[in-house]
Amino acid sequence: MATDSFLDRRRTIAGPGYNRWLVPPAALAIHLAIGQAYAFSVFKKPMGALISGNVDKPDALDWTPGQLAVVFSIAIVLLGLSAAVFGKWLERVGPRKAMLASALCFGGGFLIASLGVEQHNIWLVYFGYGFVGGCGLGIGYISPVSTLIKWFPDRPGVATGMAIMGFGGGAMIGSPLAVALMAQFKDVAPMGVAPTFIAMGIIYLIFMMFGVFTIRVPAEGWKPEGFVPNTQSNALITTANVDADNAIKTPQFWLLWVVLCMNVTAGIGVLESASPLIQESFSDTAMGVGRGVTAAAAAGFVGLLSLFNLLGRFFWSSASDKLGRKPTYMIYFGLGIVLYALVPTLAANASLTLFVVVCCVIMSMYGGGFATIPAYLRDMFGTMQVGAIHGRLLTAWSTAGVLGPLLVNYLRDMQKAKNLTGAAAYETVFYTMAGVLVVGFMANLLVTAVSARYHVKEAALAKVIA
Template sequence: MAENSTSLLDRSRTVAGPGYNRWLVPPAALAIHLAIGQAYAFSVFKKPMGALISGNVDAPAPDDWTAGQLAVIFSIAIVLLGLSAAVFGKWLERVGPRKAMMASALCFGGGFLIASLGVHLHQIWLVYFGYGFVGGCGLGIGYISPVSTLIKWFPDRPGVATGMAIMGFGGGAMIGSPLAVALMAQFKDVAPMGVAPTFIVMGLIYLAFMMFGVFTIRVPAEGWKPEGYVVPAQSSAMITTANVDADNAIKTPQFWMLWVVLCMNVTAGIGVLESASPLIQESFSDTAMGAGRGVTAAAAAGFVGLLSLFNLLGRFFWSSASDKIGRKPTYMIYLGLGVVLYALVPTLAAGASLTLFVVVCCVIMSMYGGGFATIPAYLRDMFGTMQVGAIHGRLLTAWSTAGVLGPLLVNYLRDNQKAKGLTGAAAYQSVFYTMAGVLVVGFIANLLVTAVNERYHVKKGVTVPAGA
């Protein structure tokens, strides 16, 4: 779009004027991330969508969708999150966050509407296309759209800035889950399980909510810096004052080391997410704890909610801490401490140490969330601010890979152990020991991260357009 365009979506219309308060930007980012974070709550639809014909979640009809078919929806969405972030990252840097946020809102909200038609017609391919493909594109574009903007507004506290936004993605399920349940209950008498109208209402609600972010986001003027802030001299080889463009960034070994770090951290985190509810119920049953003292299904649901809370809080806490202790040491904690804690989980489960088990799982999930929130600041340190949004988008293909690899690995290991007759905590030992091994790989990759060679830097005096 031409620079003199009068469109409200044009980047030039989003440049903040003198005296603009930068703390107004995080709420705009949160509006996007709290909405798209609903993806983490998609599981609340699985049982109702698996009983659209029978009307009974405990006795599906032969033509009802299976759990395997429904699991594909979330997998497609996560894969498209990474792919769309990678493909549209440079476009985002060129056109600015407002136009990208608008695209995200239309895709995410529109994905619900298309999926509702698929549910109404009982055509699962339409749900795959709507929520999975179109909605997944909205996820990816929306996820990265505020990141580079926040980093430019908060050069003095990049970890805090990205933590504030990405915290919203972790908390989106805390809004999306009860909202979906309430709407399905409201509409259950007018549509099978109330799913199709719930999708319509949620699509429209999220579209409207995301519009707040679209029209309140601002970018700093060229050369702006916080009052009293002095650009520091390069204080560490791991924090560059230079810039690397997105095309050159993916040619560096540092990019691929960080790709492995994120992929391993997410793959291991999914191990807890996938196993948390059944593991705590099976390991801390009445048999293990004593009659009437076992963990019930309701208590397990509360445990999963607690994990979601620590996932959210960890995103802000750990990314903020990384501003003080550095990005590489922070990931050493995630991955090194994580190895110990993952290996400890089966022992705690087998020993019926419920309180310690819950504490350890909460710490693990805080570091899982922290890994997502700290990576944009890590990229900023390594590659500069010029195209950090585009570089972040390409790195998120690691999340797509982990989103497929993690569940496959966890389900295979768990089912294999159960086929051998193992039950309770014993059925999950291989899962957590394998995930500890996965984190060792990530730890080694992080250990190998060094400063980017100067030959990849954009040369002084050479101007590279943000989205070139």
């Protein structure tokens, strides 16, 4: 009989007495690394000045902002697609092998992209950071989430919040790291970008290996001491299981797909517009000479939004364990509709403090939507293939990642073509995003328990486990 390799799922099964709180650090090691994707914007100006060497006066041969924006879009699209394609493979081989694949793809993507930067070949950058790195994003995103849900059946919201909070916070590490490395290498390569990519690829690969070596899965039938599933108070929570192939045949899956897509699309409305909106609406003209919002202050505002994006992932997801997943999304959408519609009025009235507070609450719910959806899926479809189902649902994120920016930029440009400035140029954006949330609210309202005809029968379940 062949000996199991270190990467096999059987080698990751925890023994008796294993402390499940050792698993979250392994999950965070993966998500804090791949969360760097949110910090890609720090490379855009340096990468757009590799020929000229001057970020303010790019050469005609330099890459344009539009060309560089495609890099991030490819990575987000591949995140959703790879999560959907490899979700069932993850459930079969276990999290250790999946995490290793993620680390190799994500770290390797940086190395390939560095070659593209060195040769000034945008297609190599697209392939490296976008395609290969994007596959690392998708596989890495779902692998620890599925494992945590199995370890924390009593607190799935807390579990998913812990992991996905790391993805939201990855940019807070990745951004200053990239800036520091580019400054260190600026004398040995154009803008210091290529060696920075090499260094970050190696650093993240090593960092992610901590998760690979330390991850564990619970033994079959394991439950926390004293845990008794309670479905009487919430008809949406099932003790049965639905496999990934049957899950996508249910109306509930597609309703949740719409829920996630609408939440992300609307959130991108704030992310795309926050910095220019706050600078243009709260200018010296609106606030009085010397009292306007500077570019530096706007950057601080964007950083504050990132912090609330991170904190919201843990707060709202944890709260959903008490409130229930469906009521929590009702709050996201119901309160969000009001707040999105209020933003243009606050900007027009130069109510800076309230504007900042409202945007922070909006971003907390945007982050919360990402962290709550895996627990929602667990409630609806069980734990057997929740990672694979989550992976397929993430195609909603890929869709929103393309649709959101296109919609926001189109609406903003349309208003500016009418010579509208300041808050007036962004009114249509935020009112449209409020309408997007109405669609999400209705989809969530229609979610009901999954029909028993989709449940995996006991004999089939035993075969899957074996």
